[in-house]
Amino acid sequence: MIHIKTREEIEIMRESALIVSKTLGMLAKEVKPGVTTLYLDKLAEDFIREQGAIPGFLGLYDFPNTLCMSPNSQVVHGFPTNEPLKEGDIISIDCGALKNGFYGDHAFTFAVGEIDAETKKLLEVTKESLYVGIREFKVGKRVGDVGYAIQNFTEKHGYGVVRELVGHGLGRKMHEDPEMPNYGRRGRGKKFVEGMVVAIEPMTNMGTHKIRQHSDGWTITTLDNKPSAHFEHDVAIVNGKPELLSTFKYINEALGIVTDEEDEFRQ
Template sequence: MIIPKTQEEIEIIRESALIVSKTLGVLAPEIKPGVTTLQLDKIAEEHIRDHGAQPGFLGLYDFPNSLCMSPNAQVVHGIPNDKPLEEGDIISIDCGALKNGFYGDHAYTFEVGEVAPETRKLLKVTKESLYEGIKEFRTGNRVGDVAFAIQNYTEQHGYGVVRELVGHGLGRKMHEDPEMPNYGKRGRGKKFVEGMVVAIEPMINLGTKRIKQLPDGWTILTADNQPSAHFEHNVALVDGRPELLSTFKYIYEALGIESTEEDQFRAKIYD
């Protein structure tokens, strides 16, 4: 059952989402060859707690850390470890925060030094597909409209769209209705209603759409061991249109990137 949020609840979710956004911004300049994902996990946990929130993933379904850290062929749910990142790696960092009873949850895939051109293109297209999906999150549309937009955009480039893992509603629980797949048909699925909040998160593979799971019970990776990209935003349906509650602004500031990609979905300018 979809649980619409009041404007007050949306603002509380925005606060949690922005803690995640700022955490990713703090991590951005630390992501370099030689750093370990456990070191990044510690930085993130301290930053989240310093802002009066709890790490949203730590202990959720018994997950052991504050961040899901998924390098290269890992799609999602990678567990932080002591292995240093290397030049040319990519790494998806998925972060959650819980404050005042509501969750924020989003992700960004970072480059570690200089990456291969085909991998850089995968990241670019996957992030672009996120915004193609967000455009379809509006009154009168359905889950399938967002799903089709993401699938159509990424498959035009020959990429594999993961089927088994999906976005989701967001609120007092990390995962609420509706499920938000990244593949589907226009006009299908649950209808969007005013006040709903979702996490839209394309998970796109350079090669096959097929995935496998490691024996740790968490880590998902591509079946052909080719790279995978993952980007995620939290979005509310306000006055019939999508409104971003999360932002990549802090990442871009840390990395010296100029971008206007969020402007059409942003109701507030963040400090």
């Protein structure tokens, strides 16, 4: 069942989403060679609680941490560890926050120091595919339109689109209907209506789209051990069009990046 949000609820959700955005922006300054992901996890938990929110992932489905930390060939759901990040790594950080009864859920893949050109392109294409998909999230379109747009854009660059893991509706629960695959056929699936809120999150592999789940029940890696990237935004349909509730603004400010990539999704 899809839960339509009122304008008031969307504004509450924006607050939760922005807490996650600010958390990722704070972490952007800390992602560097020699830092452990457990250290970053503790920073994030403390920061979220300071904002009057609860870490959205901690304890959810018995997940033991605040952040999903997935380096290099890990796709999603990685555990923070004491292993230091290294120059040339990439690290996908997925974060959630719960405040006033609603969740925010938001992800970004960071470069650790300088990364090679091939991996940098993977990150650029994956992030752009996110916006390609968001453009299709509007009244009258369908789930398959978003998935097709992301898949078509990504596969043109020769990358694999993960099938088993998808975006989702968002609200009082972290995962609501509808599921939002990053692949699909145009004109298929649930039709979008005013007040829907979803998390759109392409997961793109440098090689095969195939993945494997580890024995811990959480960690997902690419089958060929090539790198994977993950970017995610929370998006609402307002006045028939997609409006971002989350933002990469704080990350961009921390990293000195100037971009207008989100401007079209502000009303």
